[in-house]
Amino acid sequence: MLGIDLVIVLFGLGVGILVGLTGIGGGSLMTPLLVLFAGISPVVAIGTDLAYGAVTKTLGGWKHWRSGTVDMGVSKWLAVGSVPGSLLGVVAVDLLHERYGKGFDKVLLAGIAVALVIVAVTILTRALFMPKLVERERDTVELTNRVRGGAAGIGLVLGFVVGLTSVGSGALIGLALILIFRLTPHRVVGTDVFHAAILLWSAGLAHWVGGNVDFGLMGTILIGSLPGVWIGTHLLPRVPAAGLRPALGCVLLASALGVSTKAGLELPAYGILAPPLLIGAAAFLLQRRRSRLAVRPTTEVAPA
Structure with a gap:
């Protein structure tokens, strides 16, 4: 472990920056x-990830709250569902692991890989094929009974997924904030990070009670992730999300393919790297074409 401490610190730094930038x-x-x-x-x-993430996103959530980019009403009602949902997810993973032992590891890895694919596809779909959603964005959501119930229900389902796999506290909740609640990008990131802090504390504490948290490893990650999330929140107003989100989606897809090999899927190295690289290249070309069309001057033809 000592030989890779610096690597884990760097992992924490990089992931922390992404969390601060995108949620x-x-x-x-x-x-x-x-x-x-x-x-x-x-x-x-999973347990260590959720525990370190609770601390990291608490710092990020506080920064976003100070900046005024958190919709407190939506965050509260998401948490009404996501906190019990995450606890159910933790109980489920502990019961399954207790019953099936290490034989459950491959099933769990397959579940993580599937969750990663879903997250990657949702991020890429939003970034590349839903540009018109920008026209419907808003800074705040009116808390009708329907909105409250919908937020709690979404939180319950996605909280269970997070408690079971540790995946989705940012991407899946963020997607709901975009597609269902139609918040503006900065409010999506701020609300997402703030709510995730609440969700991850409940799931992380539950995994700690279950003995699934390595506190030494958690501390090593935090050395990098805390300054990382601080840097990311400061960079947020300066970095265009248009390019960052597709890149993150491609990285998550590569992670999904890598994890799937641990679950038993036989893939050569190019089978892991080629799909994300091809999708990334296509995303770059699409974004470049859109940028050119956006700045192309319009010419008017004078009437004869």
Whole structure:
């Protein structure tokens, strides 16, 4: 472990910056990194990831709250569902691991890989194929009974997924904030990070009670992630999300393919790297074409 401490610190730094910038990337990236490169068992990787993420996103959530980019009403009602949902997810993973032992690890890894694919596809779809959603964005949401109930229900389902796999506290909740609540980008990131802090504290504490948290590993990650999230929140107003989100989606897809090999899927190295690289290249060309069309001057033809 001592030989890779610096690597884990750097993992924490990079993931922390992404969390501060986008609200996405905590569990979706750190759990696969711990499993693939640090050799941590899936259950401990999930528990440690959620525990460190609670601290990291608390710092980020506080920064966003101070900046006024948090919709407190939506955050509260999401948490009404996501906190009990995450506890149910933790109970489920503990019961399954207790019953099936290490034989459950491959099933859990497959579940993480599937969750990562879903997260990657949702991020890429939003970034590349839903540009018109920008026209419907708003700064705040009116809390009708329907909105409250919908937020609690979404929180319950996605909280369960987070408690079970540690994946989705940023990406899936963020997608709901975009598609269903139609918040502006900065409010999406701020509300997402603030709510995730609440969700991850409940799930992280539950995993700690279950003995799934490696506090030494958690401390090593925090050395990098705390300054990382601080840097990310400061960079947020300066970095265009248009290019960052597709890149993150491609990284998550590569992580999903890498984790799937640990679950038993036989893939050569090019089978892991080629799909994300091809999608990334296509995303770059699409974004470049859109930028050119956006700045192309319009010419008017004078009437004859």
